[in-house]
Amino acid sequence: MPKTILVTGGAGFIGSHTCVALAAAGYLPLVLDNLGNSDRRVLDRLARISGVAPEFIEGDVRDRAMLDRLFAERPIAGVIHFAGLKAVGDSVADPIGYYDNNVHGSFVLAAAMQAAGVRILIFSSSATVYGDPDSSPIPESAPLRPANPYGRSKLMVEQALGDLQRADASWRIGLLRYFNPVGAHETGLIGEHPQGRPNNLMPFVCQVAVGLRDQLAVHGGDYPTPDGTGVRDYVHVMDLAEGHVAALRHAESQPGLVTVNLGTGLGASVLDVVKAFERASGRKIAYHIGPRRPGDVPAYWGDPTLAQDTLGWRATRSLDAMCADSWRWQQGNPRGYEG
Numbered sequence: 001m002p003k004t005i006l007v008t009g010g011a012g013f014i015g016s017h018t019c020v021a022l023a024a025a026g027y028l029p030l031v032l033d034n035l036g037n038s039d040r041r042v043l044d045r046l047a048r049i050s051g052v053a054p055e056f057i058e059g060d061v062r063d064r065a066m067l068d069r070l071f072a073e074r075p076i077a078g079v080i081h082f083a084g085l086k087a088v089g090d091s092v093a094d095p096i097g098y099y100d101n102n103v104h105g106s107f108v109l110a111a112a113m114q115a116a117g118v119r120i121l122i123f124s125s126s127a128t129v130y131g132d133p134d135s136s137p138i139p140e141s142a143p144l145r146p147a148n149p150y151g152r153s154k155l156m157v158e159q160a161l162g163d164l165q166r167a168d169a170s171w172r173i174g175l176l177r178y179f180n181p182v183g184a185h186e187t188g189l190i191g192e193h194p195q196g197r198p199n200n201l202m203p204f205v206c207q208v209a210v211g212l213r214d215q216l217a218v219h220g221g222d223y224p225t226p227d228g229t230g231v232r233d234y235v236h237v238m239d240l241a242e243g244h245v246a247a248l249r250h251a252e253s254q255p256g257l258v259t260v261n262l263g264t265g266l267g268a269s270v271l272d273v274v275k276a277f278e279r280a281s282g283r284k285i286a287y288h289i290g291p292r293r294p295g296d297v298p299a300y301w302g303d304p305t306l307a308q309d310t311l312g313w314r315a316t317r318s319l320d321a322m323c324a325d326s327w328r329w330q331q332g333n334p335r336g337y338e339g
């Protein structure tokens with residue numbers, strides 16, 4: 001009997017790819033999403049990739065009564081919790097909205113799980129909890145000093161789940177700190193489609209390549225990095241998705257709490273990404289070097305050793321693969337799931 005895994009935020013970018021990885025690993029994903037930043041048409045695409053669409057429930061993780069019904073009616077073996085808001089700038093403008101969704105939402109979910117006796121929880125944290133690190137690669141033991149409400153919301157949930165596990169040792173919790181997730185499923189059927197003007201690098205580069213934007217503004221060319229542009233640890237979203245399956249299997253094998261980085265351990269600059277995208281797409285990416293973006297960290301990448309040692313997981317897909325898969329998705333779906 002395949003185990004049912006509740007995937008909150010499963011219609012979103014990382015959640016939808018994780019549904020593919022879960023199905024491939026023999027689990028039954030059950031998606032709960034309020035569609036605040038996603039499109040239900042992703043479900044048809046998931047059916048085309050996996051053979052069957054995951055069951056979908058439109059709802060909000062802050063709705064305790066709905067969660068209680070869900071846990072009572074379904075044989076849910078564990079939860080992967082993606083649902084949340086993720087735009088740093090919005091979190092500065094609307095901190096309470098962010099704490100309500102990301103922190104309160106996680107608390108309602110954890111309380112419903114506690115009441116229902118479901119003890120496996122994998123949580124989407126972020127490398128943003130490290131803030132501006134002293135050095136890279138960043139180990140999980142590095143100081144935690146998030147620089148904005150979004151990052152603080154992630155750290156608050158990490159800390160609360162740590163307290164929960166200390167209070168009740170039967171909990172099995174994975175806190176996954178993602179670096180920069182990019183790319184798309186290799187079929188090009190699912191991917192990331194930001195609403196409005198993209199804040200993040202890869203979606204912006206994609207939109208320049210496909211002709212939706214004139215040129216990329218490189219945010220700063222005078223950082224103390226090899227080519228002067230910002231350096232990040234880009235990780236393929238399917239590698240990340242498989243990291244969730246590895247974390248789930250680890251949680252099934254033993255109680256406790258693990259906190260791991262999910263990254264490649266490699267840094268790539270903005271211009272490295274531009275060049276890799278040009279190779280993947282055969283198109284020229286027009287860009288100009290503009291001023292630094294306020295709040296940006298010059299360079300960071302993760303230490304992936306602990307993920308390898310505890311979960312047996314490591315990223316295998318290259319920057320070229322990330323760009324090729326992003327490009328396939330972008331070309332086939334210039335307006336996202338609208339076609």
Ligand code: NAD
Nearest residue numbers: 009012013014033034035036037038060061083084124126
């Ligand atoms: P996304 O916006 O594509 O997915 C989040 C999904 O959650 C969306 O489908 C949205 O509709 C849903 N949602 C939001 N609030 C909800 C609520 N209260 N109830 C039910 N559904 C709700 O974002 P993503 O990139 O897939 O990110 C997934 C998770 O990973 C988030 O928690 C995010 O903070 C975290 N994360 C993302 C990144 C990144 O760069 N994408 C990096 C680090 C961490």
Ligand code: UD1
Nearest residue numbers: 088126128180181199200201204217218219230231270295
């Ligand atoms: C941002 C968020 C981070 C979040 C992550 C999700 C901030 C300060 N940080 O990280 O919390 O977890 O997204 O992936 O917002 N760049 C350009 N031009 C652009 C866009 C980006 O040059 O149009 C550069 C940036 O300066 C940076 C790199 O590209 O050096 C990556 O930027 P981005 O994709 O926005 O990710 P982060 O800033 O790492």
